[in-house]
Ligand code: HEM
């Protein structure tokens with residue numbers, strides 16, 4: 592960093608290796624699942640396998656959100672209204688947030704992405720498009736109405752994922768260009784410039 596570092600700002604290890612591997616594995620597996628669902632072979636075996644990998648990643652994230660290091664814990668970054676509005680008050684300032692973890696607006700998007708992915712994999716398990724080939728592995732447990740609903744949800748939520756990922760990337764570009772803060776490098780190295788007076 593060549594520019595002046597403000598007083599009280601230090602470089603700290605924020606994202607642990609587990610969270611970082613989770614994130615980049617999720618990018619690859621969600622990207623692949625989406626591509627295979629939309630453009631892959633008619634027989635969706637590979638789509639199922641990559642989908643199971645997404646399930647495993649989400650289970651890991653759930654456990655990590657409960658017992659992982661502080662910046663990864665859900666309770667630590669839950670966007671309570673007071674935190675959210677106080678953060679929103681200063682969001683237009685053209686300076687880095689130096690937030691020691693997910694800021695409250697980012698936290699909203701984290702919960703939205705994880706929630707939408709949970710519905711996506713859940714609905715995939717029960718989906719049955721009536722083609723006798725790509726039957727979700729748990730589809731036999733529910734009625735035909737249930738499998739139809741699951742198929743519909745699976746299709747709608749695949750579009751929602753696209754939307755959320757687009758917003759996610761737009762937010763990262765906003766931080767980089769408008770607020771002069773690079774959030775991507777910390778997600779790679781774990782190290783982030785932070786200020787501890789946010790909480
Ligand atoms: C399929 C695409 C993607 C998905 C589903 C996704 C999902 C997520 C999730 C769930 C988090 C929260 C991490 C946590 O669990 O605590 C996150 C954070 C983050 N993601 Fe992604 N991501 C995607 C693509 C990308 C890409 C392509 C980049 C980089 C160019 C990126 C950069 C980041 C950064 C920098 C953060 C941390 C934000 C912060 O500082 O609060 N993501 N992403």
Ligand code: HEM
Pocket residue numbers: 620621624625627628629635638639642643645646708711712713714715716717718719720725726727728742743745746749752
């Ligand atoms: C993040 C993970 C996933 C994404 C992004 C995703 C995405 C998609 C997409 C885009 C389609 C095509 C939908 C359409 O145009 O009709 C599809 C179909 C399908 N997926 Fe997934 N999927 C995921 C996970 C899973 C999982 C875990 C399973 C179950 C093991 C699954 C089972 C199915 C089935 C059975 C279909 C055909 C159903 C139908 O067309 O109604 N998916 N998926």
